[in-house]
Amino acid sequence: MSRVVLLLVLVALWMFPHKCRAQVAEPAGQTDAAIKGAAGINGVWFDANGSVPPSDFEVGAVARASGQHHLSLVGAVWYGIDHSYLRAVIGPVVTATDVDDRNFSVGLGIQRQLSSQPDLRPEEWIVHADVGWKPYEYEFPRLILVAQGGYGLSTQQVSALAGVRYEIGGGR
Secondary structure, X not given: OHHHHHHHHHHHHHHOHHHHOOOOOOOOOOOXXXXXXXXXXXXXXXXXXXXXXXXXXXXXXXXXXXXXOXXXXXXXXXXXXXXXXXXXXXXXXXXXXXXXXXXXXXXXXXXXXXXOOOOOOOOEEEEEEEEEEOOOOOOOOOEEEEEEEEEEOOOOOEEEEEEEEEEEEXXX
């Protein structure tokens, strides 16, 4: 199941390249420098058999520091509810936002994962592809739906998550 989710994310990125066009850079001094945060919940798939329902559910928080339009440093801390683990990730992400729909974005990055249970969630570098979408621009402008597919460089394990975030700072 995890490989299927990752494959679907990659196919979506390939099928909808118009959603991934990078914007023309703003003149100097007009960047989107910002620090933003969000609280959220994830359904995660990290076991080899790709179970349904997910392997676990996580609650946690994400922080992002952006110095340029399409480059951010992202860190997060998550607590696995069923397996009682803590997981932290940090790493750079390159993003692209649809020029016609600023509520849809994709990202590619690498993150270092740290875990309180390395046998369950290994401590390793993970390359990942992300999709973020704000489906309710006016009704719930801080609500974000996310999906991520990742590949562990040490373990060669595929993982996936689908989640909901609520922005808690830094403006829109």
